[in-house]
Amino acid sequence: MVMKSGINLEAFDRSARPQDDLFRFVNGTWLDTTEIPGDRARFGTFDILREESTSRVRDLIEAAAADDDSAPGTPKRQVGDLYASFTDTDRVEELGLTPLQAVLSEVATVVDVDTLGAALGRLERDGVDGPLRHFVSPDERSPEDYVVYLEQGGLGLPDESFYREEKYADIRTAYVTHVGRLLGLAGIPEAEGKATRIMALETLLASSHWDNVTNRDAVKTYNAHTLDEAKELAPRFPWDTWLSALQAPQGSFDKVVVRQPSFVSALGSALESVDIDDWRAWLTWHVLSEFATLLPQSFVDEDFDFYGRTLSGQPENKERWKRGVAVVESCIGEAVGQLYAQRWFPPAAKERMQELVGNLVAAFRTSFSSLEWMGPETREQALAKLEAFTPKIGYPDVWRDYSSIEIDPADLVGNVRRSTAFEVDRNLAKIGGPIDRAEWFMLPQHVNAYYMPSMNEIVFPAAILQPPFFDLEADDAVNYGGIGAVIGHELGHGFDD
Structure with a gap:
């Protein structure tokens, strides 16, 4: 051939x-x-493929939205209804802030630290991150078990350096203006004054955040505690009311890994030193910021003006259909992935990729066996780890079941809230159970790849397996130079930091 x-x-x-x-x-x-498209801050091979993948996903989603015969609760119907709720701009404009009233009502209950904790827990189920965030992952020191990780949060700018470095002074000024404008759009009184106090609160939190370099230290960021020990780090933090409102299953937080213990202690102090009115204003701002892209156009424009244009250098916002695709993928992404894999990923591609991965592993094996600087014990462990690599190619063997999520084509904000709560519950339910080795942490329609340290697996979604990275009909040299480089890159992560 x-x-x-x-x-x-x-x-x-x-x-x-x-x-x-x-x-x-x-x-x-x-x-x-x-030319770099107006809705992008950069453009290269990955971006071109992402554009193509997004267009393919659009066709699948719009076909699902137009299919009135699909049964309720099926992936196709859920995908179509969620997309319809985003693209119905007339209804979004008509409703205004009404869909957020239930969420903002949570904020109105905040009168002291305990009610703040309850609001933080309830709102985290809506996707509004608090100053202390949680996520569930295999335990780095005991990878056969899931554990809850606790980490620093609470900032509206990318990281702590934006609050202190002189080169970001103009960004800080623009941020305060943006916060005030968004509060003003929502009819919040004294918006400018509250924006200034919100910035002061976030600056206080940022002063105790660990920087990006320290956060890469796997030793410093692994601090296992019982829940009682974690409470001792910040006695004033309303742990019990927070966990109750989060609806955390009994015992799920019995062991936690605190990534930045000094921040947790500083947060406890901030809860005592900062006026509760400022905490309530801060929480109002984060609710509005989290949901701004789902609200009327004035909110969308204000959100993009700062986070897109000012912060990222992106001249134009993405077309609404692209943003709609992103919303559907963020809420029920594997439902879209099923449709994508059925249409765009032939079995022959998986077979060819398995061959390529096997050959790259063989090349690593040869290299490890002959490296003069690698000692015998290290070589033995490296080769054992290499042989234990698990490749995942194309799409999951087991698809996530979203059928319990109510998707209403007339309720965009509600759809997003319910899908977020579903994910919170799904992840917390993992605690105490076996590791789900069939789970994927990237969608089949995403142009990317990853290495998962706790599972020692390399994962290549279907969307990256297309030209110029991978071509079933191309010469081997092209595939080794394209997807071969990606395979080698991900294999290499098994032996770096």
């Missing part, structure tokens, strides 16, 4: 000599003729 080249010759700049500038020779014409 004669394979095709698989290399895009139209991208070449033949005025450049490859021996002088190989990158220019291979990519020069593409660089000279390609």
Whole structure:
């Protein structure tokens, strides 16, 4: 069988000599003729494939939305109804802030630290992160068990450096303006003054946040405690009311891993030193910010003006259909993944990928066996880990069941709230059970790949398995140079930090 080249010759700049500038020779014409789309801050091969994958997903979702014959509760019907709730802009504008009234009512109950804890727990079920966040993952030190991790939160800017470094001074000014404008759009009185106090509160929290370098330290960020021991870090934090409102199953927090213990202690102090009115204003802001993209256009525009244009350098917001696709994927992504895999991932692609992965593992094996600087014990452990790698290719063997989520084509905010609560409950229910090795942490329609340390697995979703990374009809050299580099990259993560 004669394979095709698989290399895009139209991208070449033949005025450049490859021996002088190989990158220019291979990519020069593409660089000279390609413009970055207005709704993106960067553009490259991954972005091109993401655009193509998003268009394919759009076709699948819009077909689902137009199919009136699909049964209620089926993945196809849920996908179509959720997308319809986002694209019905007339209803979104008509409802205004009404869908958020139940959420904002939670904030209105905050009169002291205990009621703040209850509101934080209830709102975390809606996807509104509090100053102390939780997530469930296999235990880094006991990977056969799930455990709850607790980590720092509470900021509206990307990380703590944005609150202290001089180069971000203009960003801080723009952020306060943005907070005030969003509060004003919601009819919150004294919006500008509250924005200033919200910034002061977040700056206080940020002063105790660990920086990005320290947060990469796997030793420093692993601090296992019983719940009683965690409570001692911040006695003033309303642990019991928070957990009750979160609807955490009995015993699920008996063991926790606190990633930044000093922040938890500082949070306890902040609960005593900061006026409860400021905490309530801060929580109001975070509710509005979390749901702004689901509200009328004035909220969408204000949210994009800061987070898209000012913070990310993105000139234009994405078209509404693209944002609708993103909402559906964030809420019931594997339901979309089922449709995508059925349409776009042939079995032959999985077979070819398994062969490529096997050959890359063999290359690693050869390398490890001959490295002079690697000692015998290290070599033995590295080879054992290499042989234990589990590749996952294309899509999950077991699909997530979303049938218990009520999806209403006339209730966008409610759909998102219910799907978020579903995920909170699904993850907390893992505690005490066996590790689900069939679970995927990336959607089949996403152009990416990952290595999962606790499961020693490398995962390649269907959407990355297309040209120029992977081509069933292309010469082996192209596939090894494309997806082979990705496979090697992910394998390498098994032996780095």
